[in-house]
Amino acid sequence: MAVPDVLRPYVTSLIAYDVDFGAPGMHRGMPSAEVTSALPVDDPLVTSWGSGSEPVTAWSLVSGLHTRPATIHHHGYQRGVQLGLTTAGVRALFGMPAAAWRGELLALDEVAAPGGVRHLPELLAEADPRTWERVVVAGVIDALARYGEPGPRAEVGRALALLTGGAGVQEVADDVGYSRRRISDLVRAETGVAPKQFQRLARFDRSRGLVGRIPLAHAATVCGYADQAHLTREWQEFAGCTPTTWLREEFPFVQDLADASAVDSGA
Template sequence: MSSTYAVAPPAAVLRSFISHYVGFCAHDVMPGIDIGLPSRHAHLIISLGSPIDVLQMPNTIQRAGRLRALVSGLHDAPAAVRRGGSQEIVHVFLLPAGLRAILHASPAELTSHVVELSDLWGRAAESLIQRLSAAATWELRFAVLDNAFVRALVPIQRHAAVAWAWQQLAARHGRMSIGGLARGIGWTRQHLTHRFRAELGVGPKTAARIFRFERACRLIRDRRLRLVDVAAACGYHDQPHMTREWIALAGCTPRTWIATELPFLQDYELSGGDHGE
């Protein structure tokens, strides 16, 4: 397989809503299945070639499908995408607020769901795909994205306490009491969960699980620690607890993930690092 990719930040005005852009091009890709892992990001993935063949949605009630430009919200279960042949992809890593401000979608309605960009943007989605296809370099394609997103940007209301709670969970990789988090704001746990889910799409407990899982993925990738040490570093009760969480979030055990998924994983796919806002 031969592949190239490029990573870039969005325009400054968009950085409260988008983490980063990725362009990926590969040829002679070995047939297989890629697992879409839960993360702190929502996603816009646009194929400039064949449609994206989603074999399993994070919400198993939703049917599999082939999509040209897919949008997915936060999720706490894996998705499965067919790989193989040639691929040319533009991938936008959205912060949850970007769903509302740029794509004009409800994070709660997109939780564990995948939709076509055209369902949200109508004809403007096809126009974006055409302009991306016509651009000759990744730099020009990222400029096309900036232009489209700046024009689409609308003001949104964001509750400061919800933003603070999200930042606290992210900074501690999910290792904190949700009750303590609520008390720090002056809310009940139930009220925090309600406001958090309405604004971001998932509750704080689910967000904490995702942040902890992200840290475990990165520790395994970057440090090659023993699994028992990863479990301890990430705040799992023990290694069996971490294994149960991995089966729920990644669809397999950590050892299976290391053997089958880690060799194909690109650094930009792991949140919580250089691009893990």
């Protein structure tokens, strides 16, 4: 579903999902420059930071910015709705900066006020799947009307937009009119990560939408990496695997991955 115009300052994506993996297993919850909120139906989400960490089981989940993949456990299928939120969306819906959730996996009832999005899990459980996205839109609009808070300072919003577009930290500081240290402090206070890290997360986001669709060398150029090897190193840091490994794990039936090993080698 396309995000309604009224929500675009706050919501970057709204996706109802119904996925059959064929067998129980795990998949990666990837790092991003956005805050993710997941609303599962049928079964709660079971999520962890990998081996050795205690799983979080919840009927709703919000995850702050993180630079390592989460592990999402499933029984072979998953249904629900996923939201991508901007930093302004986090403030408007929850009255706090995204930095408050840095590296956290939290249930909605831990962070949301009564009404609005807090009760979306119950509403989705009772709704026809064909209406799930409309139910979520209505809940978000209601929450904004009840609890909406001012977004980040204008200069912080400007800085984040420039970093998302690939601008360097000094370039951002010059544009906003602050020192590099001052803009770094403001971005970290809003997002929980330093400007350079936020920029890298945004670039990783862009590459995730391109891998598997175009050759990796081309994706590297389009996204602003020095070369394909640079892209692959960033993926190994943020995703814990190469792009081709991720594609094989997450999309094993995609036809155009038949020669994925050739893509990995740059052929």
